[in-house]
Amino acid sequence: MPKSIKIKTKSSPSSYEIRIGQGVLRNAGVLTAEFLGRMPERVAFISNRKVFGLYGAEVTSSVGDAGALRSVSFMGEGERFKNLRTLVDSLEFFSTASLSRTDAVVALGGGVVGDLTGFAASVYLRGIPFIQVPTTLLSMIDSSVGGKTGINTPFGKNLVGAFYQPKGVIIDTDTLKTLPPRELTAGFCEAVKQGAIAGKELFELTEAILRRRSGKDLRHQLDDRAFSSHFAEFLREQLKFKARIVSGDEKEASERTDALSRKILNFGHTLAHALEKVTKFRYFRHGEAVGHGIKFAASLSKNLGLLSKDEVTLLYDVVHMAGRLPAVAGIDPRDVFAALKHDKKVIDGSLQWILLKGIGEPVIVPHAELDRPAMKAAFKDIVRS
Numbered sequence: 001m002p003k004s005i006k007i008k009t010k011s012s013p014s015s016y017e018i019r020i021g022q023g024v025l026r027n028a029g030v031l032t033a034e035f036l037g038r039m040p041e042r043v044a045f046i047s048n049r050k051v052f053g054l055y056g057a058e059v060t061s062s063v064g065d066a067g068a069l070r071s072v073s074f075m076g077e078g079e080r081f082k083n084l085r086t087l088v089d090s091l092e093f094f095s096t097a098s099l100s101r102t103d104a105v106v107a108l109g110g111g112v113v114g115d116l117t118g119f120a121a122s123v124y125l126r127g128i129p130f131i132q133v134p135t136t137l138l139s140m141i142d143s144s145v146g147g148k149t150g151i152n153t154p155f156g157k158n159l160v161g162a163f164y165q166p167k168g169v170i171i172d173t174d175t176l177k178t179l180p181p182r183e184l185t186a187g188f189c190e191a192v193k194q195g196a197i198a199g200k201e202l203f204e205l206t207e208a209i210l211r212r213r214s215g216k217d218l219r220h221q222l223d224d225r226a227f228s229s230h231f232a233e234f235l236r237e238q239l240k241f242k243a244r245i246v247s248g249d250e251k252e253a254s255e256r257t258d259a260l261s262r263k264i265l266n267f268g269h270t271l272a273h274a275l276e277k278v279t280k281f282r283y284f285r286h287g288e289a290v291g292h293g294i295k296f297a298a299s300l301s302k303n304l305g306l307l308s309k310d311e312v313t314l315l316y317d318v319v320h321m322a323g324r325l326p327a328v329a330g331i332d333p334r335d336v337f338a339a340l341k342h343d344k345k346v347i348d349g350s351l352q353w354i355l356l357k358g359i360g361e362p363v364i365v366p367h368a369e370l371d372r373p374a375m376k377a378a379f380k381d382i383v384r385s
């Protein structure tokens with residue numbers, strides 16, 4: 001079996017394992033049996049044609065070799081297919097494939113496939129074992145861990161869903177070799193976000209990977225042994241951080257309440273959601289909007305006297321190392337500020353911002369406490385950058 005890293009989460013009610021490594025997809029069958037404690041009779045895959053075309057044969061033949069009967073269903077590619085129609089199709093597929101509660105479902109793809117498949121698995125027969133095989137950087141470090149599953153409705157994103165933990169997660173870093181550059185940038189922006197709220201160590205590890213990658217092709221770099229082990233360490237630390245927050249350890253380590261600790265993951269997201277909304281979800285990849293959101297939150301933190309100029313510069317630099325972001329210059333800040341009011345994270349009717357008083361020191365500030373000039377100046381900063 002290829003060398004891999006194991007992370008054990010502490011989520012309730014059951015913990016699960018995350019396997020990270022190069023080439024681990026070819027062990028999907030053995031890993032499925034390990035995660036479930038036995039080989040299921042049937043394994044149903046949900047993917048899209050693009051990802052399945054790249055990695056489907058490897059994963060399904062490994063599962064077949066391990067002795068399971070396999071069936072596959074394809075969903076459309078893209079966020080707009082994370083909807084009720086696809087959910088219904090998936091549930092029908094599970095029934096047609098005669099899946100029982102002792103069988104398993106595998107999500108092969110990015111966050112869209114993972115969120116939808118996890119939700120379908122959570123409601124089919126009131127819950128059937130589910131394995132995540134994330135193939136985008138964003139889904140590797142973010143959406144595959146934490147148990148949030150769901151779909152979009154015409155009223156907004158992720159409005160219907162469930163908390164449902166997978167039995168295990170298989171992360172093959174080789175799958176990143178085919179990921180389009182914008183998707184990589186989006187994933188790296190989420191990594192910068194996690195580093196910025198986690199602390200200096202994770203931030204510096206993320207920065208170091210981005211510096212090493214700068215201007216180079218990740219495809220070739222991942223073939224380099226030294227780089228790929230550095231990269232695996234980066235993924236492992238990112239995942240450990242996310243797993244720690246969602247499993248509640250973070251609550252014990254700090255004096256935050258559980259709700260508070262969850263909220264900090266929204267760093268950079270308040271502005272990002274507004275940017276995505278005013279551009280009708282067509283202009284930015286979500287992670288790219290988060291890149292701008294990080295810079296905005298950094299500038300805002302500085303304008304409120306929380307963050308030093310040097311730290312703001314550092315945050316801007318590291319976001320830029322993640323990749324080129326679509327410009328915000330053509331977007332009217334008045335539209336963005338109006339859209340903020342409708343953020344779904346509005347809690348008790350009041351919008352909250354996650355700001356920083358240092359790297360790894362998030363603070364929660366109610367929107368009502370911010371003055372308009374500080375916000376306008378921060379927006380100017382991101383337009384200029």
Ligand SMILES: NC(=O)c1ccc[n+]([C@@H]2O[C@H](COP(=O)([O-])OP(=O)(O)OC[C@H]3O[C@@H](n4cnc5c(N)ncnc54)[C@H](O)[C@@H]3O)[C@@H](O)[C@H]2O)c1
Binds near residue numbers: 077139145149158
């Ligand atoms: N559940 C959570 O906690 C959580 C957290 C963050 C985001 N999300 C959700 O994740 C979704 C975004 O996920 P995403 O960024 O992974 O996007 P995505 O799933 O849309 O994938 C991006 C694109 O890359 C393609 N692709 C995937 N893997 C590939 C590969 N290895 N090679 C080539 N192409 C590949 C996909 O087909 C797609 O076109 C959103 O729906 C968001 O709401 C969920």
Ligand SMILES: [Zn+2]
Binds near residue numbers: 286290
């Ligand atoms: Zn995000």
